[in-house]
Amino acid sequence: MLEIKNLTKFYGSTRAVDDLSLSVAPGEIYGFIGHNGAGKTTTLRSVAGVLDFEQGDIFIDGHSIRTEPVAAKSVTAFLPDNPDLYDFMTGIKYLTFIADIYRIPKEERYDRIKTYADAFELTGVLGSAIGSYSHGMKQKLALISALIRKPRLLILDEPFVGLDPSASFLLKGYLHELCKSGGAVFFSTHVLEVAEKLCDKIAIIKHGRLVEAGPTAEIVGKSSLESVFLELAQEGEKQ
Amino acid sequence: MSRFVALVKVSFLALLKSFSSRGKNKIAGVGTLVLMAFLCIYLSGVYSFMFATVLAPVGLIDLLPLLMAVFTAFMALVLTLFGGSGILFGAKDADFVLALPVSAFEIMLSKIMALYLENLLITLFMMLPCGVAYLTSGGTGGLLFLLLMLVGSIFLALIPTFFAVVIGYVVAWFSARSSKKSIVATLLYLLFFIAVMLLSFRMNELVNGIILHADGVLAAMNSWLLPFGLFGKACGGNPAALLGFVALTVLPFLLVVWLFSRRYKSILTRMSSHAVRKDYRLSRVETTSQFGALYKKEAARYFGSPMYLLNTGFGIVMLLGACIYALIKQNDLRFFLLQSGLDFPFFEIAVVAAAAMIGTVCTTSVSLSLEGNRLWILKAAPVRARTIFLSKIALNLSLTIPSLLIGFVMMAIALELSAAQTILGFISCASYSLFTTLIGMIVNLKLPKLDADNDTIVVKQSLSALIGSLGGMLFPGAVAVLYFLLHAHVSIMLFLLIATLVFLAASLLCAKWLGGRGERVFLEL
Incomplete structure (x- = not known):
């Protein structure tokens, strides 16, 4: 579903992501962890086609994000860590805008919006301007706008930060549902417990380089993800 | 302290x-x-x-x-x-x-x-x-x-x-x-x-x-x-x-x-603090094309921001205000024109003034900057950058072209312009507006201000905004000087026709740049 090949991204002379390669298969929830400034967000934004990069390539459902960006983005939904939305629109106008941009069929969009808006308890406020929403409400709206697209690949940057416990629970359920239907999820998180419980595979990034990647069970082994992460981080420091 | x-x-x-x-x-x-x-x-x-x-x-x-x-x-x-x-x-x-x-x-x-x-x-x-x-x-x-x-x-x-x-x-x-x-x-x-x-x-x-x-x-x-x-x-x-x-x-x-x-x-x-109403009931959900959705978004952004609307729209207010004033005072104007004789270049002045006022209306020189932190929505969307540019260009033209049309109809009545003068005056100003709109888009792509704290900074203080509105206003003055130098050899009608063709050709070049290099510049933002 997602194949990152030798991704390298510079910010000026700083190498933010260094020759990173990994792949996410259909049906997988892939967790991406690393310390602050490790290169997680840069990688996710590059995958989503939001950020240009210098070397390597990224394929989504077989389409290169560089040479076939429209085809690649058509099957993708991306949410940044702090999703700034159009404050001047109402919630429903924003969802309609997204539905139009992603060409969601007319006969399906009502049901899709209703299903997710009801589930996240946001239907009642959809008529109000997004500028009047709380941070959590904006995040829920952004999630709804991603889920109504029924993406083949869902890319999420720190999706659980700011969500209340019931919304987090709901989101986990939807991620599993998406994977059961053949989709894939690639997300970054600082919450190691969530990554350990939710992810089929995990990749750990440090200073822009992939230091560990594979099935969660194999990486964690008999200890916890927290201890593995700290161990790898210390090794990275020594190197 | x-x-x-x-x-x-x-x-x-x-x-x-x-x-x-x-x-x-x-x-x-x-x-x-x-x-x-x-x-x-x-x-x-x-x-x-x-x-x-x-x-x-x-x-x-x-x-x-x-x-x-x-x-x-x-x-x-x-x-x-x-x-x-x-x-x-x-x-x-x-x-x-x-x-x-x-x-x-x-x-x-x-x-x-x-x-x-x-x-x-x-x-x-x-x-x-x-x-x-x-x-x-x-x-x-x-x-x-x-x-x-x-x-x-x-x-x-x-x-x-x-x-x-x-x-x-x-x-x-x-x-x-x-x-x-x-x-x-x-x-x-x-x-x-x-x-x-x-x-x-x-x-x-x-x-x-x-x-x-x-x-x-x-x-x-x-x-x-x-x-x-x-x-x-x-x-x-x-x-x-x-x-x-x-x-x-x-x-x-x-x-x-x-x-x-x-x-x-x-x-x-x-x-x-804004009141959030919680009684919304979901009913029919509208459908439109990708371009339609982008255009509606641009229009909502424009009419939802007083700073954006007033700073880029005052040229329209001035144009229509001047035309309405000319209509009200048309008897005085005709008397003045009669006294001035046939040599007074009232038509030339009217066209330059209309072009200068409509030239200040350049939403494209700031609309990309105004995306700010929300640019990720457009960059992640399965839409060609040229469609995004087109929606921004369409908004500006849908503000300027109808204003020019109304303005020239009023001017034709007030100044007793001939049909040929009215049509050519309108077409030359409309082609100029098309040119400034496309140039504004290019300037904003090259000089974006995506980290502004508020709309005021983008529409009043950014370089692309200054170039868009001031350049648009001053350029007709330079064209007028050129006509002044050439008017012994070229009639105003022929000059306007040539100017129209030059603006259209320049617009074509700008459109080609936006569709090619412009798309890559957008990706690099």
């Missing part, structure tokens, strides 16, 4: 940052300042030397610093009028700043300092040519005059700041109490803008009859324009006048800041 200095420093840094773009376009910040300085020096230079040639021969040269001080304060107010509310109440740091152990008075004063510094730059750039014109036209005082004038300018800049703050506060106070904040703010700013324009007509009448009304002007400088009268005397070396001028500018300014600071927190709270 040190906390206040720290806050002022932050405001000053924010002002400097507002002039610059991120990354490789840092030169844009310097460019904005240079462009602003050039505009002020050019405008002031033209007016200062024009007044000096009228005043010096009749021994009234001492009126020059007074008149230019009024003109400068007026210009600074026009340039910062729409910024007051945004700078005071639109910044995103309200939560952070209000939590600091600093009084509301200090916070408000530090924010106003940003506005004051902008006015100070305008004032200094405007008054310097005035001093040169004064001294080279027989004015007395030499270098001491120049020095006193510059010292006086430091306080002169407080006058437009005072009015911008009062107007900004009034707009914020009323819009904070309304559920339709944008509409209320737009209407109030329009009202103030019309009042300022009416005042400028009144001043224009005063200046036109300056020699006949010299006594009246001097009387005004001692009554309702007293601060300017004192400024003139202070420049002449009168220490009491200087002290009086300082007192008359500083004290009301501080008083207003203190009074407003008492309600600052409550206004900020009201402005940031």
Whole structure:
């Protein structure tokens, strides 16, 4: 579903992501962890086609994000860590805008919006301007706008930060549902417990380089993800 | 005090940052300042030397610093009028700043300092040519005059700041109490803008009859324009006048800041709190094309932001206002044209004026910058960048083309234009608008300002906004000069036809760039 090949991204002379390669298969929830400034967000934004990069390539459902960006983005939904939305629109106008941009069929969009808006308890406020929403409400709206697209690949940057416990629970359920239907999820998180419980595979990034990647069970082994992460981080420091 | 200095420093840094773009376009910040300085020096230079040639021969040269001080304060107010509310109440740091152990008075004063510094730059750039014109036209005082004038300018800049703050506060106070904040703010700013324009007509009448009304002007400088009268005397070396001028500018300014600071927190709270209705019932969901959705988004953004609407739309207001005025006064105009004879270039002037006014309407030069932190939505969308550009271009053209059409129909009636003149006048201005729209898009792509705290910074202070509106306004002047040089060989109709073809060809080149290189530049943002 997602194949990152030798991704390298510079910010000026700083190498933010260094020759990173990994792949996410259909049906997988892939967790991406690393310390602050490790290169997680840069990688996710590059995958989503939001950020240009210098070397390597990224394929989504077989389409290169560089040479076939429209085809690649058509099957993708991306949410940044702090999703700034159009404050001047109402919630429903924003969802309609997204539905139009992603060409969601007319006969399906009502049901899709209703299903997710009801589930996240946001239907009642959809008529109000997004500028009047709380941070959590904006995040829920952004999630709804991603889920109504029924993406083949869902890319999420720190999706659980700011969500209340019931919304987090709901989101986990939807991620599993998406994977059961053949989709894939690639997300970054600082919450190691969530990554350990939710992810089929995990990749750990440090200073822009992939230091560990594979099935969660194999990486964690008999200890916890927290201890593995700290161990790898210390090794990275020594190197 | 040190906390206040720290806050002022932050405001000053924010002002400097507002002039610059991120990354490789840092030169844009310097460019904005240079462009602003050039505009002020050019405008002031033209007016200062024009007044000096009228005043010096009749021994009234001492009126020059007074008149230019009024003109400068007026210009600074026009340039910062729409910024007051945004700078005071639109910044995103309200939560952070209000939590600091600093009084509301200090916070408000530090924010106003940003506005004051902008006015100070305008004032200094405007008054310097005035001093040169004064001294080279027989004015007395030499270098001491120049020095006193510059010292006086430091306080002169407080006058437009005072009015911008009062107007900004009034707009914020009323819009904070309304559920339709944008509409209320737009209407109030329009009202103030019309009042300022009416005042400028009144001043224009005063200046036109300056020699006949010299006594009246001097009387005004001692009554309702007293601060300017004192400024003139202070420049002449009168220490009491200087002290009086300082007192008359500083004290009301501080008083207003203190009074407003008492309600600052409550206004900020009201402005940031919006009622969320929870009774929405989902019914039919509309469907439109990708382009339709992008266009509707652009229109909603445009009409939802008073800053954006007023700063890029005043050219339309001026065009239609002038055409309506021409229609109302058509009998007077016809009488004037009859008296002027057939040689008077009324049609040429009308076309240049229409092009200059419509040239200021350039939403494309700021619309990309206004995406700001929300640019990720468009960049992640499965849409070609050219479709995004097209939606932004379409918005600007849907504002300018109908306005031009209505304007030329009114002009045709008022000035009794022939059908050929009306059609060619309209087509040439429409092709010019197409050209400026596309150029605006390119300029905004090359000089984006994506990290602005609010709309005011993007539409008033970014380099692309200045190039878009000023360039659009000044370029028809250059074309008019070209026609003036060629008019013995080329008729106006043929000249307009050629100009139309040139604008269309240039537009085609711009469109090709946007569809090719422009898409790559968009990806790199």
